[in-house]
Amino acid sequence: MPISIPPEHPTLFVRKGAWERAGLVRAAIDERLGLTEEEFRVEGELVAIGPIHDEEALGALVDDLEQLGLVYFDDYFELSGNWPNWLRVHAS
Helix, strand or coil: CCEEECCCCCEEEEEHHHHHHHCCCHHHHHHHHCCCHHHEEEECCEEEECCCCCHHHHHHHHHHHHHCCCCECCCEEEECCCCCCCCCEEEC
């Protein structure tokens, strides 16, 4: 089922295989970004993190993903959240 992506703040998507290969842990991401239960979703092969309200923390997380060997666009992708409220975006 597609994941609904809220506007106004960025959402980070990570391929589940890349997530597992990098040894990422949900609790660490939750604590780092101050996520609620609804701001971390897994659907099929997609991990969706966000909306992320702290853009500095998002930048640091992206830097860490790169240091772990993940490749932007191939392993993870960030949607800016910069679209109007009347537009619905779903990812899968």
